[in-house]
Amino acid sequence: MSIQVERDTTTTGAATGAGVEHVRIAIVGTGFSGLGLAIRLKQRGIADFVVLERASDVGGTWRDNTYPGCACDVPSHLYSFSFALNPDWTRTFSPQPEIWAYLRDCVDRYGIGPHIRYGAELLDATWDDGARRWRITTPQGPLTADVLALGNGPLSEPSIPAIPGLDGFEGTLFHSARWRHDHDLAGKRVAVIGTGASAIQFVPRIQPAVGHLTLFQRTPPWILPRLDRPISDRRRALYRRLPAVQRLVRGLIYTQREIGALGLVYRPAMLARVEKLARKHLEAQVADPDLRKKLAPSYRLGCKRILLADDFYPALTRPNVEVVTDRIREVRPHSIVTEDGTERAVDTIIVATGFHVTDMPAARCVRGRGGQLLADTWRDGAQAYLGATVAGFPNLFLLIGPNTGLGHTSMVYMIESQLAYILDCLQMMARRGVETVEVRPEAQATYNDEMQRRLRGTVWLSGCASWYLDAHGRNSTLWPGFTFAYRRRTRRFDPASYALTPRMAPVGAAG
Numbered sequence: 001m002s003i004q005v006e007r008d009t010t011t012t013g014a015a016t017g018a019g020v021e022h023v024r025i026a027i028v029g030t031g032f033s034g035l036g037l038a039i040r041l042k043q044r045g046i047a048d049f050v051v052l053e054r055a056s057d058v059g060g061t062w063r064d065n066t067y068p069g070c071a072c073d074v075p076s077h078l079y080s081f082s083f084a085l086n087p088d089w090t091r092t093f094s095p096q097p098e099i100w101a102y103l104r105d106c107v108d109r110y111g112i113g114p115h116i117r118y119g120a121e122l123l124d125a126t127w128d129d130g131a132r133r134w135r136i137t138t139p140q141g142p143l144t145a146d147v148l149a150l151g152n153g154p155l156s157e158p159s160i161p162a163i164p165g166l167d168g169f170e171g172t173l174f175h176s177a178r179w180r181h182d183h184d185l186a187g188k189r190v191a192v193i194g195t196g197a198s199a200i201q202f203v204p205r206i207q208p209a210v211g212h213l214t215l216f217q218r219t220p221p222w223i224l225p226r227l228d229r230p231i232s233d234r235r236r237a238l239y240r241r242l243p244a245v246q247r248l249v250r251g252l253i254y255t256q257r258e259i260g261a262l263g264l265v266y267r268p269a270m271l272a273r274v275e276k277l278a279r280k281h282l283e284a285q286v287a288d289p290d291l292r293k294k295l296a297p298s299y300r301l302g303c304k305r306i307l308l309a310d311d312f313y314p315a316l317t318r319p320n321v322e323v324v325t326d327r328i329r330e331v332r333p334h335s336i337v338t339e340d341g342t343e344r345a346v347d348t349i350i351v352a353t354g355f356h357v358t359d360m361p362a363a364r365c366v367r368g369r370g371g372q373l374l375a376d377t378w379r380d381g382a383q384a385y386l387g388a389t390v391a392g393f394p395n396l397f398l399l400i401g402p403n404t405g406l407g408h409t410s411m412v413y414m415i416e417s418q419l420a421y422i423l424d425c426l427q428m429m430a431r432r433g434v435e436t437v438e439v440r441p442e443a444q445a446t447y448n449d450e451m452q453r454r455l456r457g458t459v460w461l462s463g464c465a466s467w468y469l470d471a472h473g474r475n476s477t478l479w480p481g482f483t484f485a486y487r488r489r490t491r492r493f494d495p496a497s498y499a500l501t502p503r504m505a506p507v508g509a510a511g
């Protein structure tokens, strides 16, 4: 019997009859996620993929965040791919330029460069159910792909606060993730809005140069000593000669960090000891009781991201700094007015107000079966199965999808778990002649019920507001457990949770 199917049977990696290029896999983004997937594909001998990058260089958030003092708050040895350890980290917490250089080096080392399309921002990705492929649009033109992997990352779209009058500010205004290096801050009256992980890193760097710095703090963060130190030349030479030693150090750091999950997820009461440490840190660094009071958090440590800094509090004690805790009422062309009516003249405003995490903009350009927008599917909160696949969106993989974020250790570990899952799925598809995989709605629902049940009682739902929670107060961001538990669940692709469609025979094939 001959099976007639009306679909494009163009071989992968080639232009279709209509001149549209087709690839097996399209990856969005060149941060740790997108590059990690590209490297893993290459290592498996799969070369039929493209990586779509909106900018003109790789690196994702580590390319975009160039503010003074930008560095990782996860120890260097843990913040790299397990298959590409870097013996050359110069500090125990790597500065941004080193991480960015590491990612660029990975591109060269694994030959990813030819696969990357620069200036190729994802404008639209629509699942074509007839052709069983993704139709993708970027400024570089159309493209189709069997599989789409979104590695655009949760920390890629800066969030600008909705403060009345901000648009009409006539001085210089920028977000910390879009630092204006061309704007000289020397002697300027600078306002910084926000006291999150970004602000606490750049405030100590700009404080000595600016004329006056006003720090607008809505909620004080919990801050622990950072204890960053250089890694000696001898130590680095040892890691180069004996990678096993570095791997051992990495393992020890990993174990120590996992213990942190105990307090955050299972026994928030354990965090009381850490809170004591943080309070001592504040007391040791800030003598002025009024300032200390402003900086003391009144919610449970860990509810928001725990920050590490040795130089933030001291910077706030300098004579040219004022910490303002009154809410901002409005911004005027040359000033900021707080709720108590005080008007402060400023030349520059730096908003360090975080990112669109729970309302990922990329979700507004991905359409699944029936044209359903991912953003609409997630109207009541983002959810996915294993943070990786979404019902109604065949052959779509999310990297760092819902409930895969962490408050205690390296995201690279979670990313590598997801990569293993995706690769196992691709292998299964090739082996079994499967053309599409789509998670079953009931598997996704059961999984998300479990996530939300496990999140109850965690420190993240202990009463503070944070970017971990969506507009409905639901934590759609963090993984509620140990990272090795997530790895165990993603080690193998589980076809039973999916609807699988067999590959259609090409037109005219004998059956």
Ligand code: N01
Pocket (backbone or CB within 6 Å): 071, 072, 073, 074, 155, 161, 162, 163, 176, 193, 194, 195, 196, 197, 198, 199, 216, 217, 218, 219, 305, 328, 352, 353, 354, 355, 465, 466, 467
């Ligand atoms: O952003 P944030 P971030 N008016 O969302 C305040 C990662 N990261 O860029 O707490 C006034 O943490 C907001 O106040 P509140 C890391 O995962 C990693 O600093 O909401 N203030 C808060 O103080 C991190 O968590 C590294 O009350 C407003 C701040 O802005 C994530 O990126 C380094 C406001 C936002 O803090 C984001 O960090 C840097 C408003 N309307 C960043 N809106 C590493 O080292 C918000 N705020 C790996």
